[in-house]
Amino acid sequence: MKNALVRLGRLTESFFAEAGGIFILLGQILRFSTRLYKDRSLFIEQCVSVGLNSVPIVLLVGVFTGAVSAWQTNYQIEGYIPIRYLGLGTFKAVIIELGPVLSALIIAGRVGASIAAELGSMKVTEQIDALESLAINSVRYLAAPRFYASVFMMPILVIFADFIAIIGALMTATLLLGIPSATFFSEIPKFFWIWDIFAGEIKALIFGGTTALIGCYIGFKTEGGAEGVGRSTIRSFVLSSILILVFDYILATIFF
Amino acid sequence: MIEISDLTKSFNDKPVLRGVNLSIKSGESVVIIGRSGCGKSVLLKMMTMLLPPDSGRILIDGEDITLMDDQNLYRVRRKIGVLFQGAALFDSMTVQENITLGLREHTDLSETELRRIAEERLELVSLPGILDLKPAELSGGMKKRVGLARAIAMDPKYVLYDEPTTGLDPISADAINNLIISLNEKLKVTTIVVTHDMVSANKIADRIIMLHRGVNFFEGTPEQVKNAEDEVVRQFIEGKADGPIKQVIVKEQPREWWRGKRF
Ligand SMILES: Nc1ncnc2c1ncn2[C@@H]1O[C@H](COP(=O)(O)OP(=O)(O)OP(=O)(O)O)[C@@H](O)[C@H]1O
Numbered sequence: 001m002k003n004a005l006v007r008l009g010r011l012t013e014s015f016f017a018e019a020g021g022i023f024i025l026l027g028q029i030l031r032f033s034t035r036l037y038k039d040r041s042l043f044i045e046q047c048v049s050v051g052l053n054s055v056p057i058v059l060l061v062g063v064f065t066g067a068v069s070a071w072q073t074n075y076q077i078e079g080y081i082p083i084r085y086l087g088l089g090t091f092k093a094v095i096i097e098l099g100p101v102l103s104a105l106i107i108a109g110r111v112g113a114s115i116a117a118e119l120g121s122m123k124v125t126e127q128i129d130a131l132e133s134l135a136i137n138s139v140r141y142l143a144a145p146r147f148y149a150s151v152f153m154m155p156i157l158v159i160f161a162d163f164i165a166i167i168g169a170l171m172t173a174t175l176l177l178g179i180p181s182a183t184f185f186s187e188i189p190k191f192f193w194i195w196d197i198f199a200g201e202i203k204a205l206i207f208g209g210t211t212a213l214i215g216c217y218i219g220f221k222t223e224g225g226a227e228g229v230g231r232s233t234i235r236s237f238v239l240s241s242i243l244i245l246v247f248d249y250i251l252a253t254i255f256f
Numbered sequence: 257m258i259e260i261s262d263l264t265k266s267f268n269d270k271p272v273l274r275g276v277n278l279s280i281k282s283g284e285s286v287v288i289i290g291r292s293g294c295g296k297s298v299l300l301k302m303m304t305m306l307l308p309p310d311s312g313r314i315l316i317d318g319e320d321i322t323l324m325d326d327q328n329l330y331r332v333r334r335k336i337g338v339l340f341q342g343a344a345l346f347d348s349m350t351v352q353e354n355i356t357l358g359l360r361e362h363t364d365l366s367e368t369e370l371r372r373i374a375e376e377r378l379e380l381v382s383l384p385g386i387l388d389l390k391p392a393e394l395s396g397g398m399k400k401r402v403g404l405a406r407a408i409a410m411d412p413k414y415v416l417y418d419e420p421t422t423g424l425d426p427i428s429a430d431a432i433n434n435l436i437i438s439l440n441e442k443l444k445v446t447t448i449v450v451t452h453d454m455v456s457a458n459k460i461a462d463r464i465i466m467l468h469r470g471v472n473f474f475e476g477t478p479e480q481v482k483n484a485e486d487e488v489v490r491q492f493i494e495g496k497a498d499g500p501i502k503q504v505i506v507k508e509q510p511r512e513w514w515r516g517k518r519f
């Protein structure tokens with residue numbers, strides 16, 4: 001019993017230590033926002049690797065998300081709600097929820113884990129020490145460009161995902177469910193709020209930042225050779241996915 | 257001038273350094289020897305605050321780096337070149353980018369000037385013509401020498417070499433020894449070398465310091481070390497398994513169950 005309490009105590013302590021460490025890293029990264037222009041080549045390099053290279057997978061996920069939502073919405077509302085609301089329902093679900101969250105989860109797997117693996121292997125092979133010994137701040141040189149690139153690219157990726165998802169939904173509606181496209185779009189203008197898109201984009205921005213921040217933090221903390229790098233990769237994906245879902249809930253309660 | 261006093265460092269309650277005191281004058285060439293695992297690399301890392309000490313002071317040109325803010329620490333680090341034991345080359349960059357990264361970040365030199373400096377440094381470590389290779393394409397000894405070229409790229413006042421000749425053939429090793437000596441003599445670079453190679457130690461050192469049991473156990477000129485009567489020192493330089501330095505059986509640290517499975 002006493003042992004369990006000691007363990008619980010340690011667990012709590014380490015939780016707060018980790019959370020504190022993450023906030024300190026975030027603070028340092030935000031301080032380096034002033035250096036962003038000078039370090040733009042690093043930033044652009046990361047935008048390509050975070051953003052451009054993620055476009056295919058995000059589009060693929062987007063089109064299926066849209067198609068499935070349309071199909072499911074049709075099944076749910078059939079017989080209760082006029083079919084002309086199908087387009088609206090799908091549209092809102094995609095813009096507010098599915099686009100940002102599913103894209104963010106994909107990015108947590110693709111980008112967050114790769115940040116953790118890359119920085120982690122730099123850590124265990126002393127490359128981060130080498131950088132610091134050249135009087136180059138590793139947070140500025142490695143973490144800041146990755147963080148700002150994710151924050152910047154995530155909303156753009158989500159726009160792509162939303163757009164292609166609507167197309168997927170439209171295809172399902174017209175080709176499989178036999179709903180004319182005019183009916184699909186009929187109710188959208190009446191209930192369309194710019195606020196919905198804005199909320200989705202805010203979510204994307206926060207999810208992108210979270211993923212990169214966690215990836216960098218866990219990467220910098222990596223210890224113990226190749227095994228440690230593997231552990232960091234998994235941890236980064238698990239922790240960012242959890243945080244994305246938690247933040248999604250919190251943001252939903254704030255926004256709506 | 258580097259002055260280190262009462263420096264201690266433990267890892268997981270296991271003391272590695274228990275109170276190291278060193279004073280290294282500008283222009284001096286000091287070799288640190290000691291058994292594998294006695295904390296030589298740890299000591300070098302603390303000299304640039306890559307690892308924070310548990311207690312003690314490290315003065316570089318009179319400034320205590322253990323108390324410094326980042327900005328001042330980076331200013332001091334620019335005076336110090338470091339060759340890491342495992343070379344620690346940036347594997348996403350070419351050899352030339354590795355060597356010139358510091359200059360690229362801290363100066364406004366043009367690409368042609370950077371390339372010229374990289375070429376020149378590579379010639380010094382007798383590796384001309386590999387500017388555009390990636391570290392993965394180099395042998396272990398070549399990596400070491402590129403690491404050395406990077407360490408001296410910014411014309412540092414101090415250079416810390418962690419085992420500069422380990423893994424090199426005798427001819428390259430001697431060339432590196434000569435390079436270290438000529439940097440020290442011609443450019444007045446203060447030199448601190450960690451090595452197991454007694455030939456190289458005797459050739460380079462003004463003074464040899466032996467680390468043992470977490471303290472600076474013995475100091476003297478190569479001559480004094482050769483004639484030392486202390487049994488620990490004798491055993492080390494003669495390289496015998498039997499003697500006062502015992503094989504230390506390293507006990508497995510108890511692992512807390514929650515380590516490594518927090519998420
Ligand atoms: N990051 C670390 N975490 C835990 N223990 C460490 C760490 N770094 C070093 N140690 C421990 O400190 C001790 C000294 O290590 P160090 O690398 O300084 O040895 P060394 O004298 O350089 O040995 P070698 O000649 O083999 O390079 C070792 O016992 C090592 O286990």
Ligand SMILES: [Mg+2]
Nearest residue numbers: 296297341418
């Ligand atoms: Mg070592």
